[in-house]
Amino acid sequence: MIDDVRALVALGLTLLLVMLRIEADRFGAAEYDEPVSGQIPSRLRRLAWYAIGLGGVLAILIVHPAPARDLYLSTGDNGVLLGFVLAVIGGGLAILMAWLRYRYLRLPDLSQYPGALVNEVVTAVLDEIVFRGAFLGFLIVGGVDPTLAVLAETATYSLATRLGAPGRNRSMFLLSLVIGLVGGWATLVTGGIAAAILGHGVTRVAIFLATGHAGQPAPAGTEIEEVERKRRAPEGWRVVAGRDPSRER
Numbered sequence: 001m002i003d004d005v006r007a008l009v010a011l012g013l014t015l016l017l018v019m020l021r022i023e024a025d026r027f028g029a030a031e032y033d034e035p036v037s038g039q040i041p042s043r044l045r046r047l048a049w050y051a052i053g054l055g056g057v058l059a060i061l062i063v064h065p066a067p068a069r070d071l072y073l074s075t076g077d078n079g080v081l082l083g084f085v086l087a088v089i090g091g092g093l094a095i096l097m098a099w100l101r102y103r104y105l106r107l108p109d110l111s112q113y114p115g116a117l118v119n120e121v122v123t124a125v126l127d128e129i130v131f132r133g134a135f136l137g138f139l140i141v142g143g144v145d146p147t148l149a150v151l152a153e154t155a156t157y158s159l160a161t162r163l164g165a166p167g168r169n170r171s172m173f174l175l176s177l178v179i180g181l182v183g184g185w186a187t188l189v190t191g192g193i194a195a196a197i198l199g200h201g202v203t204r205v206a207i208f209l210a211t212g213h214a215g216q217p218a219p220a221g222t223e224i225e226e227v228e229r230k231r232r233a234p235e236g237w238r239v240v241a242g243r244d245p246s247r248e249r
Contacts, residue, residue, distance in 0.1 A: 003065040007141075010064035010071075014134040017056045021130065021160040024049060029119055031161060031172060031204075043115060053126045060134055068192075071137035073129065076192020083198025086186060090203025097171065098210035108212040116208055124201040131157040132183040132196045146188055154180030179203065 024030040027049035028042050061067050068074040098105050108116070131153050139149035157180045158164060163173040183196035207213075 006063050006065050007070075010060045010067070010134070011138055013056050013060050013063065014130065014138060017053060017060075017126075017130045018135065018156065018160055020049070020053055020056070021127070021157075022162070024123070025162065029123060031123070031163060046115065046119065050122050050126075053122075053130075057126065057129050067134075070141050071134045072187050072191060072193050073133050073137075074192040075194035076187070076190030079186075079190040079192045079194030080198065081195075082186055082190055083195035086182065086195060086199025087202035090199050091206040093175075094203060094206035094210045097207065101211070105210050106212040107210075108208060117205060120204040120208055121201050124204050125197055127157065128183060128193050128197045128200055131160075131180065132187045133193045136184055136187060150181060150184035150188070153184055175203075175207075 027045040029046050029049040060071070061073060064071060095105065135156065136149055136153045139152055140146060144152065154177060158173065158176045161176050162168070163176050179200050183193075183200060186195040186199065187193050189195075
């Protein structure tokens, strides 16, 4: 009876963390939070989001009677090894995305956005613990078919990130679906979330390093270099300067 109550409390904490993920943009911790006109999102609000999220995870680990067994909150069997494989695939995917868009790796200016790497790693860890760990675990413990459970956590995660909202980059929304599906599969195969955390974290960092964006690339044709490229004369053309009226007097 006591264990059932503890499990229900852990479930409530999990749902609160899902709600916290939905509100990540209010704390400046969402993937699409890019610096605007040189303004960096409030570090204090981000730290508050991190603290609440990590505190909630710690509370689940303490309250739930068997978090490693029921909620996959462990490294699992060969989870680290599979995680490295997923990390390599994710890094390659990031490079491919940058090449298809820019035809080169668009390395970011870290001095302009120093908190990006930290945000990528922390949000990836929290996402995996909450969605591929606790949320998926509660679904399966509740009797949901594993395949349906993975689909459910993927849909919930993609909606919680708000990457599918109007005006957002569709490639990042598709990436969130892939992360949810692959992470869920890896969690079920290994029995833990280590593989999902490694794959997700490295993929997010690689996208930032390859595209220069923390998670929301600018619309096609609006990057600085793309605008400059449009202004140039076509290759092979010669630019002829206009006449200077003062020289004709």
